Amino acid sequence: MNATITDAADRHRFEAHIDGSLAGFAEYLRSDKLVVYPHTVVEPAYEGQGIGGALARAALDDARDRGLPVLATCPFIAAWIRRHPEYKDLAYQNRSRVSD
Template sequence: MIIVTHNHTANRFEAHDGETLAGFAAYIRTAELVAFVHTEVDPAYEGRGVGSMLAREGVESVRAEGLRVLAVCPFIAGWLIRHPEYAHLEYRAASKVTD
């Protein structure tokens, strides 16, 4: 059974199958957002939903803290597109109009 945990020290969410690291989603945290920068799943676990579990746990954690998500990682960006119920959490830079 795959269990996802938050490794605060390493700044990443980790998926474990017993003692085996099945995958992780690394992030950089600021005062207002969490930028997911890289997601990696061990090839032995590909196609088993590990990446989606990492994305869901990470985004849910960000929501619980009242922060925003910046999806630098293409996997997390794609996951957010497929889950529009989290669109309100996506960080968007405020545009500045100059004359």
């Protein structure tokens, strides 16, 4: 199915529309150092039609374009990254260390 994906920055999410109807969205929290994807929703009428994947790809491409690492707390986005090795380099690597 052909969805139009847009960055609805005022709502902090990428949205997928089909024929003017909201088919799904991927929420984000973005700073100048990191983007977090906490939640993705695909409306039941559009499940199994590639909407989630289109949202994941658009969100991750945007992170790459901005040069931001990705913290995917959304299980769908995290699993999508694991299945698409070309996006694994975006994964946030926590390099902080705590010592006594």
